[in-house]
Amino acid sequence: MKTQYPIKGRKRQKMKRLMKILVSTVLVASLSLAACSCAAKGGDEEDSGLIKVGIINNDPNESGYRTANDRDMKNTFTEENGYDASFYYSLKNEDQIAAAQQFIQDEVDYLLISAAGTSGWDSVLQEAQDAGIKVILFDRTIDADESLYEASIVSDMAQEGQQTVDWLASQGLDEYNIIHIQGVMGSAAQIGRTGALDEMVANNDNWNIVTQQTAEWNAENAQQIVQSVIDSGESFNVIYAENDDMAKGAVQALDAANISHGVGGDVIIIGFDCNTWALEELLAGNWNYDQQCNPFQASYIDDIIQNGVSQKVVIMQEQGFDATTITQDDVDNYGI
Amino acid sequence: MTSSGNKTLKKNGSIGGFFNKLIHQQIFIPLAALFLLIIFNLIADPSFFKITMGESANGYNVLSGYLITIIDRASELAILAIGMTLVTSASGGQDISVGSAIAIAGSVILRVLCGTNSRPDHMQAPIIVAFLVCCVVAMLFGAFNGVLVSYFKIQPMVATLILFTAGRSIAAWINNNELPVISDPEFAYYGNFIPGIPIPTPVFITAACIIVIALVLKFTNLRLYSQSVGINSDSSRLNGINPQVVKLITFVILGLCVAVAGFIKVSRLSTINYSVVAKDIEMDAILAVALGGNALSGGKFNMTASIIGAYVIQFLTTTLFKFNVSSTAIAAYKAVVVIILVVLSAPIVREKLGKLKEKVLPSKSAKEAA
């Protein structure tokens, strides 16, 4: 038993030496890989000339928007289009950062990130820069130095709100009595879409808020909120719902109470996000307006990778659809 | 479901005595909370209680008003409270996966009705078939939780955390990440109105569930078994009860409740958004049980009190909507009210209150003693 410890000690030293050899091998190997720039994962991928991209996104199950976004990414970054894409999904910032580190080790050419949280990205982006990997942010911005990423492709939620409010103002009603159904409080979309309306209401006497409640993106909560206003007997002529689901819930409540809505109806219905089914409601004249929140960043990113960066922050083109002018083509092209 | 209220009246014969007894009844707390909410609304705005008959979009007369909204909207919660009460009683813990399980149950219904096309023109299967499939699936998930709790002896909250986390992804997978929509108006009857009947259908469904559970409690030993197991599982075993099976059964019953609640939920909108449907409903269901004065550590339970608890929660929510409490503050208001109710229902506080009453009204109790 006494002789145990020296052996143990020697073992441990041996282990240390082994570790050193291992680490140095890995280092050498990765360096040589870096030199040839395209990763040699398997024999068949060698010299394929594909651009290797690592895509870090939020969970596609999060919302219809995200599902459409993910589908768009998958359709764009294909082998036919010259890409070798790997995907990672998480709603957690730490997990995403860890994934980014993994992609850096895997020697991707481009790192595409839709960050779950705004902070904590500096060091990993620095790592990427040091490794010569180009970073493009999409959909979400982060709190990091601009020099750490190539470009950022985002929707401007405040602009979406403004476009919508402008459209509403253009309807020229004598009085605007609005049921305002908000998203999850504090989310970027809620802040942007609420801001424009609040400002308009504050500056115009004929714009009134009947009720302003959060339905937390939930159709059923929206239904309850509208139901509550109907029960109270207060009059209203606009429902401004910050996403399509909530607009749908609101309309259900109106239907139950036999209040007409949509084109030619008593109540103007406004939704956001341009879900296919929502655009179809527009087409049928049940709703009045839907504002796009463009989930299709892939083409912008593709453009940057192929043709280089033109500007740091790319704000995507987003449009609103009016029930009186929408066409089936719009539904097919813009529905998500 | 308890007749002791009437009995105490007979025994004491006086209103004061009756009230005294009532204070010590478990059902007192949710009833008192309901009473306070009613009084508050009565003073603040009596029109709260107005019920009107109006015409709905499809041309039928339907009732509307805040009270109708409350009994309609509390339906899912009341149904869930039934199952949650039983699970709490037998296992001494709570199932936190009911919200996710509703997402699954709802997705299953829509999947069966839609078939392969996410937005069919006609339903691909009879509604009853979809509902039965959904019941089976929800009960299987309930059984999954139940097996973890009873046979693997995992804490209920930890065991159901698994489904809580995974449930909405499973729901998404069931419909291939699509958001299915049923356009057939018949499907919407169950979450809204049946043509010609002025009362919302969920009210009838809930009433049916309450009657069923009342009958089950009357004609089986479910109450005795689950209470025994929850209070003393060793004793129960030595009296021939199989505690594992009893716990499993309560989870399966909760699964059935989830199926019914999920059915109402998807029928309300004829579609499902699995990421937000029935979000946080598990917390409200647990709260309903707690508001009913039931010990969350298991054992004795009062089903009526739990169900009233569910209506109290909806009453509160509707009241807050009615008074236009700002979005950012609504959660805080709810929390304050809940804290008050829960603290009041704690046995130690009620004991103190009872003593305080003795002090304030000594003559009365002395008279009664004489």
Added chain:
Amino acid sequence: MEKGAVLEMRGICKYFPGVRALEQVDFTLRGGEIHALMGENGAGKSTLIKVLTGVYPKDGGNIHLAGTDSAVNIRSPQDAQNLGIATVYQEITLCPNLTVAENMYIGRTKSRLTNWKKINEDAGKLLESLAIPALPTQQLGSCSIAVQQMVAIARAVDMDCKVLILDEPTSSLDEQEVEKLFKLMRQLKEKGVGIIFVTHFLEQVYEVCDRITVLRDGKLVGEYIIEDLPRVQLVSKMLGKDFDDMADIKSESDTEKIDYNSTPVYEAHELAGTTGIKPFDFSIHKGEVNGFTGLLGSGRSECVRAIFGADKVTGGTVKIDGKTVHINKPLDAMKNGISYLPEDRKRDGIVGDLSVRENIILALQVMKGFFKPFSRAQAEAFADEYIKLLNIKTASSDTPIKSLSGGNQQKVILARWLLANPKYLLLDEPTRGIDIGTKVEIQKLVLKLASEGKSVTFISSEIDEMIRTCSRLVVMRDGKVVGELKGDDLNQNKIMATIAGGESK
């Protein structure tokens, strides 16, 4: 202080509300001896140990340790440890996921920096010197229970303890492991450590101890050198019956009526369970009252639990009225007409929050079936009948059972099983912890049931109760059936001799 003593406790008193747990108890431990502390449950052994280790503050008396001039004041287990008093409990209190060495030194390293290499070396030396078959770097959890026990002792020894308390260390060990433990204890004894050994096993006391101190009802009975105290004497001192003067009390039951040639109501052959009792044979006839006796931990409760199927049954055959049946769970036993009143009323008997009524009907209700609940009126009728019959003092049948006194709770449980109308009743300590009046009532009830043709197995730690009620006694020691007494053999002397075993004369 006595010469050679390492510990002297003088006039120790400890009171709990309503109970004199220790009354003027003296205890002396000498260096290099193994000193058994004996007594039945409730005698005050564990209270004395807890006073000594600072878990309870004492209400009177002094404690002296060798090397200190004045009496010491032990206020916490930490104090006791610093004074060189180490304790090893029945349940291992170490961390199974740490290594052996870590367990030996955890919480004791004085410097902030821990030199694990040195600690491992020290631990290795110590383990070797005590011949404990464990490596310092091994995970504790991977060692056998005995070795874990020994590591706990090694940890105590390394703290330079002068007094080592072993509280039931052998109850989860097999014979070979016990041997190893004893070897270790003898080594420590040679090193001059004073060891206090608390155990229920008489054999072990006589194998390893030098001296015995006996406590009973919180009082000191005496301190004896092992050679001067034969087993029978020890048992009689523990039970408080003077061996020679005990009057024989004849059973009041009419044993003549029992037909021993008939088919037994219950018959078990080689019945075996997982609870540490050896497979045993047992049978009981119609109208017979028998008893299982033995010291606490002898396996008497485990036997009746095995009969009822309360614990996992692993082997043996059981016949009811001559027909082979399978009893694997309580419900099987209940359906075959067997009832069981458990030893631990609070843990296994009552369902505390339920009403007296629900507690009474529980067993019969379960037998009747899940889908056939009794009507409220029927349940109330049952409850009222038995409340009257057994004279249960309760405000109403709606009162929760937990608010009743112990004796009345016991009567409710009895009522539960009488209502189930069994052929064969197993009563494990039905008289424990209840007042004397109720005790007599219950004994009378047992005899009455027997005269009505029911069979009863009655267990009591009070031997005269057993003699008064039983016509036959099965004696157990260390998990084995060691004798069966009936007729003229059924007297205190013979019973105690059989319980003690070995040198009965």
